[in-house]
Amino acid sequence: MNLINKICAVFFTLTAALAGAQEKKAAASPAETAQGKVNGAAITINYGSPSVKGREIWGGLVPYGKIWRAGANDATTIETDKDLVIEGKTLPAGKYSIFIIPEKDEATVIFNKVAKQWGAYKYEEKEDALRVKVKPVATKEKTEKLVYKFEKNSIVLSWDNWNIPIKVK
Numbered sequence: 001m002n003l004i005n006k007i008c009a010v011f012f013t014l015t016a017a018l019a020g021a022q023e024k025k026a027a028a029s030p031a032e033t034a035q036g037k038v039n040g041a042a043i044t045i046n047y048g049s050p051s052v053k054g055r056e057i058w059g060g061l062v063p064y065g066k067i068w069r070a071g072a073n074d075a076t077t078i079e080t081d082k083d084l085v086i087e088g089k090t091l092p093a094g095k096y097s098i099f100i101i102p103e104k105d106e107a108t109v110i111f112n113k114v115a116k117q118w119g120a121y122k123y124e125e126k127e128d129a130l131r132v133k134v135k136p137v138a139t140k141e142k143t144e145k146l147v148y149k150f151e152k153n154s155i156v157l158s159w160d161n162w163n164i165p166i167k168v169k
Helices: 003-024
Strands: 031-038 041-048 072-080 084-086 089-091 094-102 107-112 128-134 137-151 154-167
Touching: 031 137, 031 154, 041 137, 089 128, 094 154, 107 154, 128 154
Parallel strands: none
Antiparallel strands: 031 041, 041 072, 072 094, 084 089, 094 107, 107 128, 137 154
C-alpha cells in the first residue's frame, strides 16, 4: 500500500468514526410528534422538545410579550383532517404553524397558514388563520422537556412550571 492509499484509509476510518460518534450524541431539542383525536378529528403536532436545563423559561428564555415558535428549531406545526373549534373559534382542516406570545397571566396562541418556517424569524401576522387567548396554569412540579399532550377536549403544552391548555372541540 503506498503512502497516499494509507492516508486515504486513515482519513476514511476517522471520518466514519466521527460520523458514528455524532449520530450517538442526542439532539439538544429532539424532534417529537404528538398525535390524538378530538371528536373524530385526527390531530398531529410536530415540535422540537427543548429541556429546561436549569434556565428560567417563562419571562427569561421565552420572553413575555414576544412571539415564540412553541418549541425548538422549526416552528411547531399542527395538522388536522377536520375543522376544529379552538377556544370557541373555527380553525379549518389543514396544516398550520403554532406560535405563542406568553404574558405573565395569559398567552396568545396563534395558528399561522405558513406551516414550514424556521423558528419565528419570518413570521408574518397577516398569515394568521386564528388567534386565541388562553390562561397558563402554574404547576407544582416542573416538566423538564417540553411536551404536547392530548387531554379531555384540550391540547396542553407542558414545560417548566406551566401548562398551557388549549380547548378543542
